[in-house]
Amino acid sequence: MLEVEGLGHVYRTASGEVEAVRQVDLTVAEGEIVTLVGPSGAGKTTLLRSLAGLLPYSRGEVRLGGDVVRSPHPDMALVFQDYTRSLMPWATVRQNVLLPIRKKVRSRAERDARVDAALAEVGLADAADRYPWQLSGGMQQRVALARGLAYRPKMLLFDEPFASVDAQTRADLEDLVLDVCAHLRMTALFVTHDIDEAAYLADRIVVVSHRPSTVRAVLDVDLPRPRDQVTTKSLPAFAELRSRIFPLLRAESAEATA
Amino acid sequence: MTRLLARTATYAALPLAVLAAWWYLTRGGESLYFPPPGQVFTRFRENWLFALVPEHVMPSLVRMFSGLLLSVVVGVALGVALGMSDLAHRATKPWLTLLRSTPGPVVVVTFLVLFGTGSVGKVLMIAFVSVFPVLLNTVDGVRAAEPVLLDVAASYRLSRRERVTRIVLPGALPQISVGVRTSVALAFIVMIVSEYFGGSDGVGYFTRDSASGFAIPDMWSGMLLLGLLGIAVNVLVAVAQRRALRWYAGARAAAKS
Incomplete structure (x- = not known):
């Protein structure tokens, strides 16, 4: 590949x-x-x-x-080393994961489904509405991974x-x-x-x-x-x-x- | 609750002391220029609650906020454009700094000549003076964009427009808001000064007109109103800012712990 x-x-x-x-x-x-x-x-x-x-x-x-x-x-999706810098502090976890597919995926329902699936995949389904800085380092890196996964x-x-x-x-x-x-x-x-x-x-x-x-x-x-x-x-x-x-x-x- | 009371008392102590001194020193009531506070308060009530509000207060505030809005829109748009381009930044920075240092009164006189004493000229004056803090801070904020986030934007192939609206602008917002705070103070000053020099309405005009007609208690009531308006505008902007930047306060607190 x-x-x-x-x-x-x-x-x-x-x-x-x-x-x-x-x-x-x-x-x-x-x-x-x-x-x-x-x-x-x-x-x-x-x-x-x-x-x-x-x-x-x-x-x-x-x-x-x-x-x-x-x-x-x-x-290809990239998960960066420094999760405190690679996530947007002004955006919730959901908005962060949504970032790469806002334009790529036309249907809103499809976008939401992808974000939910990606967050579930990394075990963060409950944290969607929190901000990155409210999460532990490990959880923040999970968010970064979920963002990569939502990009498919x-x-x-x-x-x-x-x-x-x-x-x-x-x-x-x-x-x-x-x-x-x-x-x-x-x-x-x-x-x-x-x-x-x-x-x-x-x-x-x-x-x-x-x-x-x-x-x-x-x-x-x-x-x-x-x-x-x-x-x-x-x-x-x-x-x-x-x-x-x-x-x-x-x-x-x-x-x-x- | 007790803490709130204590804090209010701390803040109120100084103005109350000044008021007491003013009242004590003017108790004879013989000075033309320094009327006793009671007289000023009476005029204040008669003028500003709320007889002359439509005639003078509204035009002032409408012009100030129009000028401020214009300066924020132009300052942010231009600031993003200049901040995103290294060449544009280098070519304009010294000239912007120079223009910013132009003293407000010079601007006021020039704009009066160019645009007359109507509202349009005043709004443009306010906008011109207060655009620079927004503009220069936006440029700085845009240039300080987190490089890792720009990499994120690039690796997910975000469009230029998305990069600006989702990454660059929100990231620059704390810095932009510093500029807006300065701009608000400038806009307020230019609003008053522009009315001193010409026109037929506005709190600044009223105050200057009262002064030249030796309506001294009216003049003082205008000054008092301007002071109170200044405080009110500042508080309004501070509250709006705190709401918009709640994430920033949270992220900073989290980074410290």
């Missing part, structure tokens, strides 16, 4: 050119959950913004369902969405992502710097290097589904996966600080 070939991105700044992404190739098949894990400052956000069509890339090509992506694609994309992109919530909430949100993707047969690319999260969610893990990003390894994950925070994470295969990713990232940060 998503094909990335030879993607590179160079920023032009006052002091010259900065290469953020050197060479990234990856594919995400339909219905697959791929996680992209890399150290902090790996240019992951730059990479994701390029894939989402928000940032023009310098080299290579991104295709979604065969279309070359140069601007945001209608089959074929693919969801996540940019380190759970980086700033507590551990318990994070586990709940990870399970929510798995449930939603399974239920809606959603394709997803999930960016994170957390190794456990990358392994727990993924069908495949793409490990990227420190800036300028290149793909260091692609690991297939054959942990059984449905996954469970306790049983999956105590499987020997999970531990083995962690131990394969960990050195890849650590070697990176050692090089970066050296």
